[in-house]
Amino acid sequence: MSRIGKKPVVAPNGVTISVGKDNVVTVKGPKGELKQAIDRDIAVEVKDGQITFARPTDQIRHRAMHGLYRSLISNMVKGVTEGFERKLELIGVGFKAANQGNVLDLALGYSHNIIFEVPKELKVATEQLKGQNPIITLEGIDKQLIGQVAAKLRSLRKPEPYKGKGVRYVGEVVRKKAGKAAGK
Numbered sequence: 001m002s003r004i005g006k007k008p009v010v011a012p013n014g015v016t017i018s019v020g021k022d023n024v025v026t027v028k029g030p031k032g033e034l035k036q037a038i039d040r041d042i043a044v045e046v047k048d049g050q051i052t053f054a055r056p057t058d059q060i061r062h063r064a065m066h067g068l069y070r071s072l073i074s075n076m077v078k079g080v081t082e083g084f085e086r087k088l089e090l091i092g093v094g095f096k097a098a099n100q101g102n103v104l105d106l107a108l109g110y111s112h113n114i115i116f117e118v119p120k121e122l123k124v125a126t127e128q129l130k131g132q133n134p135i136i137t138l139e140g141i142d143k144q145l146i147g148q149v150a151a152k153l154r155s156l157r158k159p160e161p162y163k164g165k166g167v168r169y170v171g172e173v174v175r176k177k178a179g180k181a182a183g184k
Helices: 060-081 142-156
Strands: 016-019 024-029 032-037 043-047 051-052 084-091 096-100 103-106 114-117 123-128 135-140 166-169
Touching: 024 060, 032 060, 051 060, 051 096, 051 114, 060 142, 096 123, 096 135, 135 142, 142 166
Parallel strands: none
Antiparallel strands: 016 024, 024 032, 043 051, 084 135, 084 166, 096 103, 103 114, 123 135
């Protein structure tokens, strides 16, 4: 039995969970509403503010989906109550970030600035304090979307292994390589 899949998801006060036709789970909370289609093999049951998941067999596919859908719904419940946040920092000389609404203007050491449009479901904020690296903050209720946008921003200039310059998550540790050895 999946250890994660057999734990019920508890809905806090103010959160309503409903299962519609075609196994679509809808989670509504104070911050918004999220929907997730669930595979027809996984049985979903809502009782007394708790959601439980059951699988028909012990096939590898069913075992994998059992824990997956429980985690997805758990993240949806957390998203509509607390929300999610992801911070990225720009490390490098002359690296800058500014935003106009949901449009990011990034100077990442290329010959031109990169204009990046963040999906409207997310809030983006930039801060640039003197003597510190610029920080981009992404906030929203959809964990998957935040992770996808943050990964896309990071891929614009990945941290390089010699000096560590680039876009990285706040708190990410970049393993550095030794530089060229000095000659005789």
